[in-house]
Amino acid sequence: xxxxxxxxxxxxxxxxxxxxxxxxxxxxxxxxxxxxxxxxxxxxxxxxxxxxxxxxxxxxxxxxxxxxxxxxxxxxxxxxxxxxxxxxxxxxxxxxxxxxxxxxxxxxxxxxxxxxxxxxxxxxxxxxxxxxxxxxxxxxxxxxxxxxxxxxxxxxxxxxxxxxxxxxx
Amino acid sequence: xxxxxxxxxxxxxxxxxxxxxxxxxxxxxxxxxxxxxxxxxxxxxxxxxxxxxxxxxxxxxxxxxxxxxxxxxxxxxxxxxxxxxxxxxxxxxxxxxxxxxxxxxxxxxxxxxxxxxxxxxxxxxxxxxxxxxxxxxxxxxxxxxxxxxxxxxxxxxxxxxxxxxxxxx
DNA sequence: CAAATATAGTTGCGGACGCAAATAAATCCG
DNA sequence: CGGATTTATTTGCGTCCGCAACTATATTTG
Numbered sequence: 001x002x003x004x005x006x007x008x009x010x011x012x013x014x015x016x017x018x019x020x021x022x023x024x025x026x027x028x029x030x031x032x033x034x035x036x037x038x039x040x041x042x043x044x045x046x047x048x049x050x051x052x053x054x055x056x057x058x059x060x061x062x063x064x065x066x067x068x069x070x071x072x073x074x075x076x077x078x079x080x081x082x083x084x085x086x087x088x089x090x091x092x093x094x095x096x097x098x099x100x101x102x103x104x105x106x107x108x109x110x111x112x113x114x115x116x117x118x119x120x121x122x123x124x125x126x127x128x129x130x131x132x133x134x135x136x137x138x139x140x141x142x143x144x145x146x147x148x149x150x151x152x153x154x155x156x157x158x159x160x161x162x163x164x165x166x167x168x169x
Numbered sequence: 170x171x172x173x174x175x176x177x178x179x180x181x182x183x184x185x186x187x188x189x190x191x192x193x194x195x196x197x198x199x200x201x202x203x204x205x206x207x208x209x210x211x212x213x214x215x216x217x218x219x220x221x222x223x224x225x226x227x228x229x230x231x232x233x234x235x236x237x238x239x240x241x242x243x244x245x246x247x248x249x250x251x252x253x254x255x256x257x258x259x260x261x262x263x264x265x266x267x268x269x270x271x272x273x274x275x276x277x278x279x280x281x282x283x284x285x286x287x288x289x290x291x292x293x294x295x296x297x298x299x300x301x302x303x304x305x306x307x308x309x310x311x312x313x314x315x316x317x318x319x320x321x322x323x324x325x326x327x328x329x330x331x332x333x334x335x336x337x338x
Numbered sequence: 339c340a341a342a343t344a345t346a347g348t349t350g351c352g353g354a355c356g357c358a359a360a361t362a363a364a365t366c367c368g
Numbered sequence: 369c370g371g372a373t374t375t376a377t378t379t380g381c382g383t384c385c386g387c388a389a390c391t392a393t394a395t396t397t398g
Contacts, residue, residue, distance in 0.1 A: 007286045009293060016310040017293050023313050024193045025239040026320040070194040075355050077378055099363045099376045117176045124178060124186050131315035141185040143309045144192050146300035151195040244385050246348055268346045268393045
């Protein structure tokens, strides 16, 4: 192996990596802007409402919702604050475990989500999905599963984010 | 078209979209944590140093660097503050245009980058690239170019982020 | 040339988020 | 049962970042 391979990404690797971070950056900011402009919802807020809407009884425990929304527990608390203040979500004490809170989508929240959904769906289709043929989209989705498995497995050991680092340097 | 297709993503579309945001979230945070833990550099800082290192004379104008690093001008100013304070980068007034600033990687900065690079490269390979065969990586990279083109084109019109929204709702 | 305009970068401000500590309730164990 | 421990969530705090306003310099135009 040439020395350079030990320290830097090879050109084809760098192209893959930088394409990914650029796609992420452009796609997320574009979808966020469209949602904020037209519906006053951030993409992050939209995803919270969407997960609640899909859930049994349109309600979820805070922890479960945080995991689905890929945000920390404290981050979710604050995201919900804004949505609760606007009446799109209500929080109830969980009857079976009074430590827990249940976030529930209100009728108003469901309505706002349904108003915003066409914008979000159109954006995802326009900027991501319609760039692919049906087969390419399946390929793209299938390809992402491998790194996802690797990452989920690496992040697994006891919530100790760094256990995989021990002795690796 | 069924009504549901107008408002919500179809299952295969939703799987693609959610796989993407999850891959992004897990990959970025994992790479960031590893870099911070072992080298005291955030992933964002690492990318700035890497772009400078690759540039002619290891120096770039602020605007050019901001564009490469996918960050706003003001965001770049603050990212560099920290790096300048640590002596990894210096800023010089641009001789040909005294409004402009040139960010230049110092020897110390290059050294710190070279120390951190193996961690970053190993992370990108472990969590992204090694999940693919050579052919799959090429496919993955090639697939991303289509949405990237769409997004770059959409963001193009005069820096008016929203021009593409006019009359679309 | 001088005023008007455009461009480069920084600063004030406020929002979003994660970590660690705090709080509260459930569960375990002697 | 009652204290120790674990779990669920929130709060304090610091960081990062983008937008809009501002400063300084360059360019255009009459």
